[in-house]
Amino acid sequence: MKEDFLHYIWQHQKFNTANLKTTAGETITIVSVGQHNTNSGPDFFNAQLKINNQLWAGNVEIHIKSSDWFLHNHEQDMAYDNVILHVVWEHDTNIYRKDQTAIPTLEIKHFVEKTALKNYHKLFYRSTKWINCEHDFKTIDDFTIQNWLERLYFERLERKAKDINQLLKTSKNNWEAALFKMLAKNFGLKVNGDAFLSVANSMDFSIVRKLQNNQTHLEALFFGQANLLNSDTQDAHFQSLVKTYQFLKQKFALNSNTNTPVLFFRLRPPNFPTIRLSQLASLYSKEHNLFSKLNQTNNIEEFYELFTVETSPYWATHYSFGKASKKSKKQLTKAFVDLLMINTIIPIKFAYAKYQGKPIEDHVVALMQCIASEKNSIIEKFNTLKQTTTSALQSQGLLELKSAYCNKNKCLQCAIGNTLLKK
Incomplete structure (x- = not known):
């Protein structure tokens, strides 16, 4: 009990x-x-x-x-x-x-009531379950599930908004700087997210501002702060970036010694830190007031257009320094932009709207319903219990359900658990 x-x-x-x-x-x-x-x-x-x-x-x-x-x-x-x-x-x-x-x-x-006690024991006292209600999840009506997932998504957004507010404090209350740090982390994905964030934290955003008219300088800055220019590679582009970075390091009194190392291990070549950092430099050389632009953009296709960026020309034939590869256009894919929308763009738009006291919940729902459902083991497992996801709104809700409720046995605070207890 x-x-x-x-x-x-x-x-x-x-x-x-x-x-x-x-x-x-x-x-x-x-x-x-x-x-x-x-x-x-x-x-x-x-x-x-x-x-x-x-x-x-x-x-x-x-x-x-x-x-x-x-x-x-x-x-x-x-x-x-x-x-x-x-x-x-x-x-x-x-x-x-x-x-x-x-x-x-x-x-x-x-x-x-004996029924309430019976349902309680049925929910909590089955062994070897992925989630407590996995045998009965399919019996819950779609209306209950979909409404609960939408609420859970906003619980998730509220928590992210609090994290963004903390990030804002360390960014001198500069929303453009906070956005840069969030984007840097998400460009690094799970493997290099912390490393890319440490790169962003290692420099004042004003430096990025000053270099935005020169994509090569931005790339040298990011690569240098990520400690990717410390080898003896005899490559003309590499040597040029080293020379540029040494100049920038001295000019802005930069320090990269404490930054988290970036990793290449077990990454597909399109996700190599060299490619992602070059794309990030390209984005910021293209868009000088990105945060303001994001807040003026409302249509999903306009977001995709905004993030239509590719690497600098050198990386069209390389994935790492000094090793030529077949020429390919290394542009941000729609799937990658979807991840940025889910993890960075929509959360920071939501946090900023809360800061201004403006309701944008309907706009957020409309955007998330335009983005495809995420694909991972948690979403796949829920869909084997009952096909539930049609968009990122539901997949984010399911991730919140699993981490904040199922894993913590909070069935009594869950709409699905309550529905089962009332049967």
Whole structure:
């Protein structure tokens, strides 16, 4: 038995309320269960109860056992002096307030609906499950799932907005600088995300601003700060970048010694850090006010057009310095831009709109519904239980569902779990 389940039972009154009595035999009539409190203090605030026809207003505390009151030292905490009812699964001792007055206790196990208890055990007590509801996920109606996934996506966005606000503080409240750092990280993908972010953090964004009219200088800056110009490669382009970087390093007093190393291992050549950094340099030499441009762009095709960039000419025949390859146009793909939309562009647009106090939820939903669903093991597993995703809106919602709810057994706070418990 989990305390969360008792919270659920009390909040939704999943018990027989007709003949409630305290452990002392006093009648209980629930006028209001109160407001669920997820922070410190009693579990439900401002409840209203009639105990032996006397109306009481105050708080309700919930425990598995009555003795948990003393285990948590509530008798010494003034915050619990206004508790008017102690709801427990098992009553094993009488409890008192700080002033030694007795608190009425409801042993709720005698009143719980058998169906609710059966569904609870069915949800939580199956072994070897990927998620608790995997055998019943397919029975949930599409309306419930889709509405819940949209809400989960916005929970995910809200969390990302908080991270962006922290990033903004370290970027001197410069939205263009914060965007640059987010883009740098996402250009590095999972393997080099932290390394690319350390490169972005190692320089003031004003330096990028000053070099935006010269793509070669930007490329030299990024490569040098990523420690990709430290070898003895005898390649004309490499030597030219080294010379340019040495000039920039001295001019701007740059330091790259503490930056996280970039990796090539197990990466497909199009994702090599050389290619991605060159594309990033190309983007910033093309767009001098990218953040402002993003906020003026609303159509998905316009975003794709905005991110139509490719590497500098040298990388058309190379993936790494000094090793020629078959000539190919190394342009940002639509799939890569979709990842940037999901992980950078839409989150920062959302955070900025919140900062301005402007609602853009409908715009966000419209954009995310235009982006294809992500493909990974979590999304694929959910789709084997029930085909659910048609766009990135649903796939992001599923990722949030798995990480924030399923992995933490928060079925009682989940719309899907609640639906199963109510059956």
